[in-house]
Amino acid sequence: MNDENLKLKLLSLPVKYLHQFAKGRIHRHFRLGKRQLIDCLLALSPDQKKAIVAELQQRAPLSTKPEAESTIAQHHSSFYPQPSSPHPDSPGATSPSINLEDLLEGIGVPEHAPFIPDAWQRHAIEAIAHSDVIVSAPTGSGKTFVATEAIKQAIASNHTVIYTSPLKALSNTKYMEFSQQFGTDQVGILTGDRRDNAQAPLLIMTTEILRNILYDATSGDPDLRLHTLGLVILDESQYLADPERGVVWEETLILCPPDTRLLLLSASIGNPQELAEWLTSIRPSTSCHLIRHTKRSVPLRGIYLHPAGQLVPLFENRDIQQRKGFRFHPETKRLFKEYEFKSLH
Amino acid sequence: MPPAIHPIDLVDILRRHRLTPAIVFLTSRRGCDEAIDTFIHSSAGVSATHSEKIRTFFEQFAQNFPSIANHPLISVVQDYGVAAHHAGHLPSWKIAIEELMRQGLLDAVFATTTLAAGVDFPARTVVISQSSVRKSQDFMDLTVSEIQQLAGRGGRRGKDFVGFVVVTPSPYIDLHVLGKGLTGQPEPINSQFVVSYPMVLNLLNAHSLDQITGLLGKSFAQFQLNQRAAIHQDRLDEVHEQLTPYGPRECVDWVAQWKVFDLARRRKAHRRPIVNTDSPYLAACLPFLTPGRLIGLAKGPAIILRHYRSKGTGTPMLSVLYAKGTMGECQAQRVVHIYDHVYEFQPIRNIPWCPPSTLHQFKAILSQLPTRLPTVPIFEATHEPEDPLLTEIVTDEFACPTCPSHTACKKDVALVSRLQLKAQQVTKTIKALRDGLWHQFQQKADVLHKFGYLTAHLELTVEGEWARLIRINHSLLITELIRMEAFSGMAPELLAGVMASIAHDDDRPSSYMRLSPGLASMLKQVRHVGESLSAYETAPLLRSDVAALAERWIGNTELSWASLVHSTSMAEGDVYRLLARTLEFLSQIYGLKGTHPGLADTAYRAMISMRREVLAELP
Numbered sequence: 001m002n003d004e005n006l007k008l009k010l011l012s013l014p015v016k017y018l019h020q021f022a023k024g025r026i027h028r029h030f031r032l033g034k035r036q037l038i039d040c041l042l043a044l045s046p047d048q049k050k051a052i053v054a055e056l057q058q059r060a061p062l063s064t065k066p067e068a069e070s071t072i073a074q075h076h077s078s079f080y081p082q083p084s085s086p087h088p089d090s091p092g093a094t095s096p097s098i099n100l101e102d103l104l105e106g107i108g109v110p111e112h113a114p115f116i117p118d119a120w121q122r123h124a125i126e127a128i129a130h131s132d133v134i135v136s137a138p139t140g141s142g143k144t145f146v147a148t149e150a151i152k153q154a155i156a157s158n159h160t161v162i163y164t165s166p167l168k169a170l171s172n173t174k175y176m177e178f179s180q181q182f183g184t185d186q187v188g189i190l191t192g193d194r195r196d197n198a199q200a201p202l203l204i205m206t207t208e209i210l211r212n213i214l215y216d217a218t219s220g221d222p223d224l225r226l227h228t229l230g231l232v233i234l235d236e237s238q239y240l241a242d243p244e245r246g247v248v249w250e251e252t253l254i255l256c257p258p259d260t261r262l263l264l265l266s267a268s269i270g271n272p273q274e275l276a277e278w279l280t281s282i283r284p285s286t287s288c289h290l291i292r293h294t295k296r297s298v299p300l301r302g303i304y305l306h307p308a309g310q311l312v313p314l315f316e317n318r319d320i321q322q323r324k325g326f327r328f329h330p331e332t333k334r335l336f337k338e339y340e341f342k343s344l345h
Numbered sequence: 346m347p348p349a350i351h352p353i354d355l356v357d358i359l360r361r362h363r364l365t366p367a368i369v370f371l372t373s374r375r376g377c378d379e380a381i382d383t384f385i386h387s388s389a390g391v392s393a394t395h396s397e398k399i400r401t402f403f404e405q406f407a408q409n410f411p412s413i414a415n416h417p418l419i420s421v422v423q424d425y426g427v428a429a430h431h432a433g434h435l436p437s438w439k440i441a442i443e444e445l446m447r448q449g450l451l452d453a454v455f456a457t458t459t460l461a462a463g464v465d466f467p468a469r470t471v472v473i474s475q476s477s478v479r480k481s482q483d484f485m486d487l488t489v490s491e492i493q494q495l496a497g498r499g500g501r502r503g504k505d506f507v508g509f510v511v512v513t514p515s516p517y518i519d520l521h522v523l524g525k526g527l528t529g530q531p532e533p534i535n536s537q538f539v540v541s542y543p544m545v546l547n548l549l550n551a552h553s554l555d556q557i558t559g560l561l562g563k564s565f566a567q568f569q570l571n572q573r574a575a576i577h578q579d580r581l582d583e584v585h586e587q588l589t590p591y592g593p594r595e596c597v598d599w600v601a602q603w604k605v606f607d608l609a610r611r612r613k614a615h616r617r618p619i620v621n622t623d624s625p626y627l628a629a630c631l632p633f634l635t636p637g638r639l640i641g642l643a644k645g646p647a648i649i650l651r652h653y654r655s656k657g658t659g660t661p662m663l664s665v666l667y668a669k670g671t672m673g674e675c676q677a678q679r680v681v682h683i684y685d686h687v688y689e690f691q692p693i694r695n696i697p698w699c700p701p702s703t704l705h706q707f708k709a710i711l712s713q714l715p716t717r718l719p720t721v722p723i724f725e726a727t728h729e730p731e732d733p734l735l736t737e738i739v740t741d742e743f744a745c746p747t748c749p750s751h752t753a754c755k756k757d758v759a760l761v762s763r764l765q766l767k768a769q770q771v772t773k774t775i776k777a778l779r780d781g782l783w784h785q786f787q788q789k790a791d792v793l794h795k796f797g798y799l800t801a802h803l804e805l806t807v808e809g810e811w812a813r814l815i816r817i818n819h820s821l822l823i824t825e826l827i828r829m830e831a832f833s834g835m836a837p838e839l840l841a842g843v844m845a846s847i848a849h850d851d852d853r854p855s856s857y858m859r860l861s862p863g864l865a866s867m868l869k870q871v872r873h874v875g876e877s878l879s880a881y882e883t884a885p886l887l888r889s890d891v892a893a894l895a896e897r898w899i900g901n902t903e904l905s906w907a908s909l910v911h912s913t914s915m916a917e918g919d920v921y922r923l924l925a926r927t928l929e930f931l932s933q934i935y936g937l938k939g940t941h942p943g944l945a946d947t948a949y950r951a952m953i954s955m956r957r958e959v960l961a962e963l964p
Contacts, residue, residue, distance in 0.1 A: 304511075
């Protein structure tokens with residue numbers, strides 16, 4: 001790297017990093033401004049400059065690529081911590097502040113179209129045939145579809161399916177839903193004191209009940225049709241982290257027979273990978289397949305509604321995007337400040 | 346304080362911008378109910394055809410769920426197309442609202458944030474007006490996962506091109522929390538594994554101890570603990586790495602050797618050791634020879650004015666006031682009697698050691714002393730053995746001063762001992778992380794052994810065999826009560842009452858209800874047992890009002906649901922949940938039919954009479 005290049009590169013860095021390079025090399029470097037600092041750095045001996053170049057490359061592995069040298073801006077953004085701001089290539093960034101008309105356009109009901117499963121859904125359905133699957137996807141993105149297809153597959157191959165949910169209310173909803181879909185004789189529901197159609201191939205229950213069944217199965221009084229149990233679906237498996245009841249999910253997963261497939265449906269969580277690694281480690285017969293879907297099938301937009309009745313965009317971007325930082329719309333900021341000011345006086 | 350937007354205005358704006366149907370999340374049930382109340386007599390109604398559709402829906406729905414046929418809120422829903430949905434409602438009502446929402450017949454549902462975790466009903470728009478939620482007495486910020494659960498209800502697949510999150514401020518909102526929640530990464534989930542009594546019994550029932558260690562090791566908790574342990578292991582390896590250059594020298598454990606040597610050297614270091622030549626008797630006397638003390642000398646009584654040690658020999662000395670009124674110095678060992686009298690005074694630093702007035706006072710006292718005075722008993726201290734370490738070290742010869750690695754040791758010892766300490770700490774942490782669950786298991790097993798559910802060899806006793814079937818909270822309390830035969834010959838309604846009060850763990854206040862004397866004395870007994878077990882299991886709240894409620898429902902099969910709900914200030918949904926939970930507890934007791942047929946029969950009769958009206962609607 002020649003001096004000219006190095007100078008360019010140093011110029012593109014925040015002065016904070018220049019001070020780091022200068023530490024121990026330039027006397028009283030903290031007194032110097034950026035330009036003076038660069039001059040001093042360039043005036044160092046060739047050996048020292050070589051060390052600086054090495055440090056630079058260590059900091060940004062990209063610079064080893066030839067084209068990176070010319071596109072310093074890209075290099076910069078790829079490595080150094082970014083302020084939380086819209087991503088350069090996110091759609092909203094081109095027009096820094098959108099207006100309300102843009103925000104509200106496109107409201108409407110789509111034409112009734114035949115349902116076409118998304119790639120991740122197909123992927124999950126294929127995977128469940130031969131391995132355990134964890135699906136981590138946002139609410140309303142179609143996890144139930146995966147469950148339904150998996151149930152169909154399992155019933156077709158004469159296996160019993162157990163579907164658990166954390167709440168009785170959810171169990172009831174699912175019971176009605178599945179009864180409509182598969183026929184009343186195909187679906188059974190188990191509660192603490194009631195067993196409706198317990199010989200059905202699809203059983204719905206809360207996770208606690210399944211845990212109890214598994215405990216009793218290990219102690220040798222098999223009930224129901226557990227010998228044909230082929231698939232266990234745990235809905236809302238993020239309940240694993242519930243302070244009071246989470247332990248039940250763990251017990252269930254630990255005690256689940258090794259040749260039964262597991263399908264865990266979970267809302268978006270931070271560490272599905274860790275969960276998958278864990279399941280793989282405790283169920284060595286198959287590896288656990290993680291399907292992680294973070295994109296919403298219907299885009300979501302943010303609106304700020306001022307108590308006086310104005311509607312303004314909440315963010316500078318139109319669609320809410322995950323994991324890209326956020327910036328409130330200036331109008332939102334202004335109105336909210338006004339609101340807060342009023343609450344103080 | 347500027348108010349939040351009025352519910353009617355809110356719904357109006359949403360309707361105007363075609364943002365309905367919407368779910369409006371509020372923090373409290375009362376907030377939801379009040380929001381609905383404001384619509385009554387307002388002009389925000391829906392069209393007649395729309396209203397008619399809702400009416401027909403309710404008519405059809407009531408055929409399957411008769412409990413909602415006369416629900417007081419139906420008219421509001423019909424007229425204004427808005428509804429409330431929270432845990433205070435009956436499940437059937439909630440199902441009806443969800444179904445209405447799915448059919449697109451409602452414009453807005455006012456719901457509590459608890460809804461987000463449970464039922465799946467989407468809308469075009471989600472309205473969020475709060476950034477915090479009440480969690481056990483305290484307001485906490487919503488987590489990223491929670492906000493995304495809320496926001497996730499916005500935008501129906503197949504019914505909307507776009508979904509919306511409307512943020513509208515209310516007092517105590519933090520916009521930043523919401524911004525972060527809407528766009529951020531959800532929190533990672535962590536294991537909440539705890540070993541419970543039923544778990545121990547059930548595991549021991551079917552598995553050997555080795556297998557159980559394996560099973561506990563399989564838990565997500567252990568998985569995460571192991572990950573943490575691995576980080577500590579890395580740190581430990583690092584420390585060991587740093588320790589490698591400081592391996593064995595002339596002696597293997599040179600650090601320990603050096604430390605002992607150093608200690609000895611430091612103890613020897615006084616140039617002239619203070620040798621205490623006081624006799625044991627004198628040493629025992631000295632604490633009493635304080636200024637103001639009345640003593641007896643050979644010449645007669647005297648009062649001590651100050652005490653000191655002589656500069657030359659270090660002999661303890663006293664300045665005293667004699668009975669004849671003169672002052673003088675005398676050795677402490679000349680004291681013949683120590684009387685049990687101390688006269689308080691303000692000592693001063695130079696002669697006469699006390700204020701002149703005190704001196705006069707003392708003279709007066711001394712001239713008027715009675716002949717016989719009580720003395721202080723003196724106990725000679727037994728000779729204490731010397732510090733063994735000290736004697737050994739002082740007498741022993743150390744190799745260190747002449748050792749070839751003396752200088753190196755001297756230089757490195759501080760660093761190495763610090764590293765060793767760190768290594769010890771980290772090793773301890775790793776061990777705690779790896780064995781934590783097993784320890785929990787052992788603790789619980791010990792308790793179960795103490796109570797006789799397990800033998801000393803950790804096998805299930807006869808009691809343990811049936812106790813393992815009780816797999817609910819407060820299982821130890823319930824099994825202990827069964828063993829005491831506290832329930833024998835009990836009426837079904839009393840059993841249900843007790844179970845209800847054990848099952849109910851909500852401290853939301855409700856009105857007091859008259860308790861039958863039988864149930865009252867029973868609850869007293871249960872409370873007593875619960876308190877005695879509190880070291881091993883948190884005692885339940887044991888509220889008597891919920892017990893009375895369950896008792897009334899079961900005791901009187903003629904009682905209608907409406908009049909039951911009417912007799913308490915608890916919300917309908919809460920009463921339902923209480924009874925549903927009681928049913929669950931009773932069904933666990935019913936599970937003991939093999940060993941406790943009488944009790945199981947009582948539980949069964951209670952369950953039968955419980956399942957009627959609303960409670961028979963859903964499985």
